[in-house]
Amino acid sequence: MSEKPTVEEYLQNIQNGQFKAYKCVECGMVIAPPSGSCYGCGSSKMEWTNVSGKGTLVSFTVIHVAPDEFAEEAPYYIAIVELEEGTRVSARLLGFDPLKPEEVPLGSVVILDYEINKTGKKYLAFKPA
Amino acid sequence: MPLNNTNIVSAAQTKFGALEGVSLREMFAEAVDKATVDAGIPKKDIQAAFIGTFIPEMLVHQGHTAPLLLDFAGLKGIPATRHEDACASGATALRAAVMAIESGMYDTVLVAGAEKMTSVSTNKATEALAAAADDQFESSIGLTFPGVFGIAAVAHMQKYGTTEEDMALVAVKAHKNASTNPLAQFQKEITLEKAMTPRYIAWPLKLFDCSPISDGAAALVLTSTEKAKQYTDLPVKITGTGQASASMNLCDRADLTSFHASVDASRQAYKMAGLEAKDMDFAVVHDCFTIAEIIASEDIGFFKPGEGAKAVREGTTSRDGDKPINPMGGLKAVGHPVGATGVKQAVVVYRELIGDAGPNQVSNHDTAIMHNFGGTGASCVVNILRRADA
Numbered sequence: 001m002s003e004k005p006t007v008e009e010y011l012q013n014i015q016n017g018q019f020k021a022y023k024c025v026e027c028g029m030v031i032a033p034p035s036g037s038c039y040g041c042g043s044s045k046m047e048w049t050n051v052s053g054k055g056t057l058v059s060f061t062v063i064h065v066a067p068d069e070f071a072e073e074a075p076y077y078i079a080i081v082e083l084e085e086g087t088r089v090s091a092r093l094l095g096f097d098p099l100k101p102e103e104v105p106l107g108s109v110v111i112l113d114y115e116i117n118k119t120g121k122k123y124l125a126f127k128p129a
Numbered sequence: 130m131p132l133n134n135t136n137i138v139s140a141a142q143t144k145f146g147a148l149e150g151v152s153l154r155e156m157f158a159e160a161v162d163k164a165t166v167d168a169g170i171p172k173k174d175i176q177a178a179f180i181g182t183f184i185p186e187m188l189v190h191q192g193h194t195a196p197l198l199l200d201f202a203g204l205k206g207i208p209a210t211r212h213e214d215a216c217a218s219g220a221t222a223l224r225a226a227v228m229a230i231e232s233g234m235y236d237t238v239l240v241a242g243a244e245k246m247t248s249v250s251t252n253k254a255t256e257a258l259a260a261a262a263d264d265q266f267e268s269s270i271g272l273t274f275p276g277v278f279g280i281a282a283v284a285h286m287q288k289y290g291t292t293e294e295d296m297a298l299v300a301v302k303a304h305k306n307a308s309t310n311p312l313a314q315f316q317k318e319i320t321l322e323k324a325m326t327p328r329y330i331a332w333p334l335k336l337f338d339c340s341p342i343s344d345g346a347a348a349l350v351l352t353s354t355e356k357a358k359q360y361t362d363l364p365v366k367i368t369g370t371g372q373a374s375a376s377m378n379l380c381d382r383a384d385l386t387s388f389h390a391s392v393d394a395s396r397q398a399y400k401m402a403g404l405e406a407k408d409m410d411f412a413v414v415h416d417c418f419t420i421a422e423i424i425a426s427e428d429i430g431f432f433k434p435g436e437g438a439k440a441v442r443e444g445t446t447s448r449d450g451d452k453p454i455n456p457m458g459g460l461k462a463v464g465h466p467v468g469a470t471g472v473k474q475a476v477v478v479y480r481e482l483i484g485d486a487g488p489n490q491v492s493n494h495d496t497a498i499m500h501n502f503g504g505t506g507a508s509c510v511v512n513i514l515r516r517a518d519a
Contacts, residue, residue, distance in 0.1 A: 033266035061279030062332035067256040070271040078272045088380040123270045
């Protein structure tokens with residue numbers, strides 16, 4: 001893996017089941033998905049960092065009508081998760097019935113996982129802790 | 130200082146809806162003709178054109194639309210530039226035209242927007258719309274546009290207690306207003322029960338929470354104060370304008386219950402116009418989804434954060450309320466041909482301000498705000514418009 005993180009590697013890490021975030025070399029802010037400049041200090045020097053994989057469920061939706069690529073997977077959850085390290089990611093949410101979204105507890109702790117679709121593509125995902 | 134040199138002297142739109150057999154360039158030319166020759170403005174007076182289209186590459190397999198559309202509309206030769214900021218393309222084009230006139234470079238320009246969306250399948254159109262979100266980080270996991278606003282709705286419901294019924298009431302209001310607007314895609318009132326039909330698109334958003342896929346075009350003629358009298362006795366001035374951007378990714382927003390670009394752009398526009406939300410007689414906001422209208426009504430300062438739903442419930446935003454919002458039916462019921470929308474919003478504000486809105490006329494109509502935002506809320510343009518004699 002190259003020293004300067006790239007978007008391509010970020011996406012490949014997810015496909016490899018090895019999610020990593022960006023970390024600002026200057027101020028230490030953890031950033032995912034990638035940004036070319038730090039939201040904290042503006043520096044463009046980034047390095048890779050591992051994350052604990054623990055996060056909090058901030059919000060979510062259930063996609064019922066999806067583009068062709070995802071149509072067979074619907075209905076499925078998409079959630080916004082705030083990682084323990086402070087950054088927020090969009091991901092699939094596993095472990096809940098998509099037809100009972102009112103039972104999903106906002107603010108609950110979730111942990112990193114992956115969802116694999118029919119073609120073998122992996123999605124970043126979270127499941128109840 | 131409020132802007133003083135930009136005047137809308139003519140405004141028109143085609144019917145919005147599934148315009149079968151009408152191509153992008155034909156609907157564009159229809160709107161241009163209505164706004165120029167039909168309004169007594171010779172096409173030779175137009176010095177430049179500012180065009181909003183969103184994604185004709187995917188919808189009708191056509192890029193480089195500005196010269197193409199102008200040529201067909203009989204305006205070949207003048208500077209023609211396309212502006213693209215997703216659903217804010219129309220108002221972005223309008224803002225560029227405002228700057229061109231205020232700079233003194235041109236006296237009279239055309240602003241027009243158009244989109245042809247119904248020639249592809251709904252899934253293909255959904256895919257095209259999804260291109261306005263971040264493809265690598267959000268669309269690629271299956272997040273859709275209704276999904277983006279579903280996430281915002283869940284956050285708003287959690288923080289403020291907004292309900293699915295509150296959102297449905299926005300749809301009921303939109304359809305009621307559009308029922309007397311012959312240019313609207315849907316001209317039928319709906320009951321609350323119908324609006325609540327549990328046909329989910331992206332929970333908690335249901336079919337009637339979503340604006341439709343539409344075809345349509347809209348056009349405006351803008352001119353300097355010196356020239357305005359040639360064309361009309363009752364110009365409408367654009368006295369303030371604002372524009373802001375925000376992160377494309379929803380996950381990068383600290384607050385999912387408000388769109389910061391809307392807050393920033395509206396504050397800029399109010400400041401430039403020297404006015405505040407309380408000075409606005411009505412608003413035309415970007416109600417691509419019902420929750421988007423509720424949030425926009427808070428972001429532009431009509432109501433405090435969390436009180437947008439209450440305003441709908443109490444009828445404050447109805448056409449006969451204290452702060453009417455989308456009095457002709459909004460994107461929700463009039464339709465949302467993406468590139469046309471921001472221009473059409475200005476058409477609506479113009480007609481209301483000059484007292485030409487027929488059965489959809491609001492009673493106080495000196496000053497209004499229009500709010501057009503793009504994609505996940507990553508772009509927003511807000512303008513303050515005021516009747517020149519007000």
